[in-house]
Amino acid sequence: MSLLRVESVSRLFGSLVAVDGVSLTVEPGELRAVIGPNGAGKTTFFNLISGFFPPTTGKIFLDDLDITQVPSHRRVEMGIARTFQITEIFPELTVRENLRIPAEVAHGLRLRPWLAHADDESVRARVAELLEMGGLADKADRLVGELPHGDQRSTEIMMALALKPRLLLLDEPTAGMGDRETYDITTLIRSLHRDQKLAIVLIEHDMRVVFHLADRIMVLAEGAVLAEGTPGEIAANERVQEAYLGKAA
Amino acid sequence: MSEVNRRLAMLAAIWAVLILAPLWMPLVGGYTALGTRVMVLGLGAMSVNFLLGFTGVLSFGHAAWFGLGAYGCGLLLKFVALSTPLGLLAGTLLGGILGGLLGALIVRRRGVYFAMVTIAFGQVFYYIAFQWSSLTGGDDGLRPFYRQPLHLGVATVDILHDSTAFYYFVLASFALATALMGFILRSPFGRTMLAIRENERRARFLGIPVEMHIWIAFTLSCFFMAFAGSLYALLNNFADPRGLHYSQSGDFVMMAVLGGMRTFWGPLLGAVVFVMLQDYISSITINWQIFIGLFYVACVLFFPRGVLGILRRKATT
Amino acid sequence: MTQLILFNVTNGLIVGAFYVLMAIGLSLILNLSNVINFAHGGFLVIGGYVAYTLEPYLGFWGALIASPFLTAIIGFAVERLLISRVYGRDPLYGLLLTFGLAFVFEDGTRIIWGAQGKPFTIPAFLSQSLSDKFFFITGYRLFMVAMVAVMIALLFLLLRFTRAGMRIRAGTLDLETVAVLGVNARALRSLNFAVGIFLAGLSGVLAGGQLGLEPTMGAGLLMPSFIAIIVGGVGSLVGTLVGGLLIGVASGVTAVMLPPASEAIMYVLMAVVLLVRPRGLFGEEGMLT
Numbered sequence: 001m002s003l004l005r006v007e008s009v010s011r012l013f014g015s016l017v018a019v020d021g022v023s024l025t026v027e028p029g030e031l032r033a034v035i036g037p038n039g040a041g042k043t044t045f046f047n048l049i050s051g052f053f054p055p056t057t058g059k060i061f062l063d064d065l066d067i068t069q070v071p072s073h074r075r076v077e078m079g080i081a082r083t084f085q086i087t088e089i090f091p092e093l094t095v096r097e098n099l100r101i102p103a104e105v106a107h108g109l110r111l112r113p114w115l116a117h118a119d120d121e122s123v124r125a126r127v128a129e130l131l132e133m134g135g136l137a138d139k140a141d142r143l144v145g146e147l148p149h150g151d152q153r154s155t156e157i158m159m160a161l162a163l164k165p166r167l168l169l170l171d172e173p174t175a176g177m178g179d180r181e182t183y184d185i186t187t188l189i190r191s192l193h194r195d196q197k198l199a200i201v202l203i204e205h206d207m208r209v210v211f212h213l214a215d216r217i218m219v220l221a222e223g224a225v226l227a228e229g230t231p232g233e234i235a236a237n238e239r240v241q242e243a244y245l246g247k248a249a
Numbered sequence: 250m251s252e253v254n255r256r257l258a259m260l261a262a263i264w265a266v267l268i269l270a271p272l273w274m275p276l277v278g279g280y281t282a283l284g285t286r287v288m289v290l291g292l293g294a295m296s297v298n299f300l301l302g303f304t305g306v307l308s309f310g311h312a313a314w315f316g317l318g319a320y321g322c323g324l325l326l327k328f329v330a331l332s333t334p335l336g337l338l339a340g341t342l343l344g345g346i347l348g349g350l351l352g353a354l355i356v357r358r359r360g361v362y363f364a365m366v367t368i369a370f371g372q373v374f375y376y377i378a379f380q381w382s383s384l385t386g387g388d389d390g391l392r393p394f395y396r397q398p399l400h401l402g403v404a405t406v407d408i409l410h411d412s413t414a415f416y417y418f419v420l421a422s423f424a425l426a427t428a429l430m431g432f433i434l435r436s437p438f439g440r441t442m443l444a445i446r447e448n449e450r451r452a453r454f455l456g457i458p459v460e461m462h463i464w465i466a467f468t469l470s471c472f473f474m475a476f477a478g479s480l481y482a483l484l485n486n487f488a489d490p491r492g493l494h495y496s497q498s499g500d501f502v503m504m505a506v507l508g509g510m511r512t513f514w515g516p517l518l519g520a521v522v523f524v525m526l527q528d529y530i531s532s533i534t535i536n537w538q539i540f541i542g543l544f545y546v547a548c549v550l551f552f553p554r555g556v557l558g559i560l561r562r563k564a565t566t
Numbered sequence: 567m568t569q570l571i572l573f574n575v576t577n578g579l580i581v582g583a584f585y586v587l588m589a590i591g592l593s594l595i596l597n598l599s600n601v602i603n604f605a606h607g608g609f610l611v612i613g614g615y616v617a618y619t620l621e622p623y624l625g626f627w628g629a630l631i632a633s634p635f636l637t638a639i640i641g642f643a644v645e646r647l648l649i650s651r652v653y654g655r656d657p658l659y660g661l662l663l664t665f666g667l668a669f670v671f672e673d674g675t676r677i678i679w680g681a682q683g684k685p686f687t688i689p690a691f692l693s694q695s696l697s698d699k700f701f702f703i704t705g706y707r708l709f710m711v712a713m714v715a716v717m718i719a720l721l722f723l724l725l726r727f728t729r730a731g732m733r734i735r736a737g738t739l740d741l742e743t744v745a746v747l748g749v750n751a752r753a754l755r756s757l758n759f760a761v762g763i764f765l766a767g768l769s770g771v772l773a774g775g776q777l778g779l780e781p782t783m784g785a786g787l788l789m790p791s792f793i794a795i796i797v798g799g800v801g802s803l804v805g806t807l808v809g810g811l812l813i814g815v816a817s818g819v820t821a822v823m824l825p826p827a828s829e830a831i832m833y834v835l836m837a838v839v840l841l842v843r844p845r846g847l848f849g850e851e852g853m854l855t
Contacts, residue, residue, distance in 0.1 A: 076455060077456050084451075084454075088448055089448065090447035110438065110441050110457060114432070115437055357844055361596065361600055364661060365795070502662065536676065536677055543670060550663070
């Protein structure tokens with residue numbers, strides 16, 4: 001059974017076709033990359049999977065369950081977590097609080113007006129673990145809005161992980177980062193994939209990152225799938241080279 | 250650790266000032282009933298701020314729930330039962346439940362639109378109180394009714410004639426409400442409120458059903474507001490339509506902003522300043538409105554973070 | 567009975583026309599600047615009293631023309647000096663600022679012109695009834711409705727066919743993009759604000775001729791204007807137009823059937839609209855939500 005199955009989804013904004021009949025299947029533990037020039041519909045495609053808005057046509061399944069009309073917060077409960085192209089965090093809260101909120105949601109505590117000692121302990125432990133994993137332990141009590149861009153990016157990824165997702169959608173995780181930070185994030189994503197067997201779909205512009213990480217790559221252009229295959233196949237694909245890699249290089 | 254100590258010290262100072270108020274207030278020219286009034290309005294401002302400062306949702310019609318609390322309490326004392334606790338309960342339930350029902354209708358709206366809808370719906374209750382004079386006394390207000398002595402098993406406390414006893418009764422009610430507020434804000438649910446304030450989109454994609462959580466926060470805030478309104482009716486032995494009017498809502502929002510809306514205690518401080526100022530200005534000129542208006546303008550332009558907001562910023566830099 | 571209903575429908579239309587004039591100005595400002603102008607009623611009062619002061623020198627017609635312009639100039643100054651400072655900040659601050667200004671204007675009027683009401687004389691030929699049967703249709707009432715209709719038509723033409731008008735409409739949808747395209751967003755907002763205040767000033771003069779002048783007359787018109795905007799849908803001027811007429815007629819008709827409910831009906835209408843069409847009659851997805 002596939003984890004995620006997207007069947008020929010399209011999304012129209014007025015007369016503009018942002019996503020045009022795109023299909024994608026993600027197996028548990030797989031790492032997929034979505035690449036394509038600006039305006040190719042990559043982020044819109046993510047928005048459809050995460051339930052930001054519904055597709056105009058087409059269907060989306062999670063574990064063979066039709067989630068096309070399921071609201072976004074329910075999809076999170078079902079195991080889909082995402083990050084955004086422009087970092088979305090809680091700027092005036094500390095890193096610890098930023099992580100604590102999704103950790104509590106994952107523990108099913110979000111409606112609790114109190115917190116029992118045992119729950120508190122397990123949430124704290126989970127937050128400490130995430131801080132460690134994201135290399136944020138020494139900045140835990142700083143306001144996240146005051147941290148450098150790279151730390152904000154890591155915080156956002158850790159917030160998504162705090163939800164214990166089965167499918168993680170990362171929208172340009174290395175955007176605006178220096179080499180060192182890009183390396184750190186890449187290492188982190190690889191360990192999530194290799195060690196924790198987390199299924200990941202990744203939008204990325206940095207081709208080093210994409211070819212280093214991805215099991216399979218999907219190329220979008222003008223809303224439609226231009227090519228789909230292993231990194232080797234994509235690198236060898238002439239249409240992709242013409243339309244995208246050629247231009248970029 | 251010093252942060253925790255500082256918080257505890259501040260908390261101790263606040264409660265010491267409040268508990269000792271009947272002793273020190275006469276020394277600075279105040280009187281106990283004024284202290285009671287500040288505390289009740291301060292609780293109202295804190296209730297508005299529960300939503301505004303901690304969920305980031307601006308209701309500009311919250312006086313409606315305050316006023317409904319006052320009428321609920323007054324009507325019960327006048328027509329149903331001579332009991333102060335029951336009056337409080339009736340007022341709190343009336344304002345809280347109606348607030349919750351209205352909230353369900355409007356939680357999808359945001360920003361200025363939300364503010365506008367809350368103003369307009371708040372006015373509904375103002376007109377009802379104004380028009381339904383056979384029940385509410387209309388423009389003249391609801392009277393007569395009187396707060397009743399408290400029967401505490403071993404003793405009976407006369408809170409009607411003994412203003413100090415009534416002050417401590419209000420203080421106890423205030424302590425109960427603020428403790429509950431503080432408790433909720435420190436809970437997982439309270440943190441989801443902060444999440445929504447900080448970044449609604451992020452909150453939604455962390456699995457928080459934003460509308461539902463805003464509705465709960467709105468409803469809780471209405472209950473707190475109605476509780477404050479009930480206390481206000483007990484304080485004045487009177488309820489009138491002006492307590493529901495949007496200009497009263499504006500005063501509450503102003504108190505919250507003035508004291509510092511990102512802080513828990515700020516609105517109480519704002520109420521102290523605002524009530525004192527209003528008291529003073531209206532005693533020296535009949536055109537006090539223009540001064541209050543200018544005060545609003547000045548606060549917005551020069552003082553948007555409020556007193557505690559500025560102090561806190563100074564402390565961290 | 568027919569005559570009574572006709573009387574109230576006419577009345578409702580006239581009242582509705584007022585709501586529209588007031589609400590369109592509010593709506594213009596709200597759409598472009600994201601500020602709910604609580605002081606709008608205050609500007610209306612200023613418009614009325616300025617006309618009252620000018621009338622002995624300029625006569626009715628002169629005052630009718632001059633006062634809205636003067637009010638708009640005051641509005642322009644207030645926007646430049648005060649309101650423009652809260653643009654881009656939490657809408658809370660715009661609300662509190664204009665809320666304070668409303669107090670200042672109302673009390674200021676009281677200080678300058680006195681708390682007692684003032685009469686505002688209209689030309690004799692306008693105050694007569696047009697016929698005995700329809701005694702309630704005075705020339706002045708027809709004149710008011712005609713004025714409102716002309717002003718609204720003019721406004722829509724300006725917005726559609728002049729450069730500034732098109733920029734205002736574009737700015738309503740996306741001010742940032744318009745600013746990037748080289749339009750001076752600040753000047754555009756000031757101009758737009760002045761236009762809104764012009765309409766408020768005009769409402770003040772017209773209302774003064776019908777009801778006389780009082781410092782509190784603006785505050786009473788504020789709530790119906792809010793409701794007109796909500797019913798019509800935030801972001802849509804056509805919606806505000808329809809909303810204003812709708813609540814005017816509804817409260818006019820209710821005044822016959824069930825007098826005490828004539829005010830309440832507006833709120834009922836608003837609740838129903840919000841239940842059935844949460845964005846208002848003409849509100850669009852994604853606008854100012």
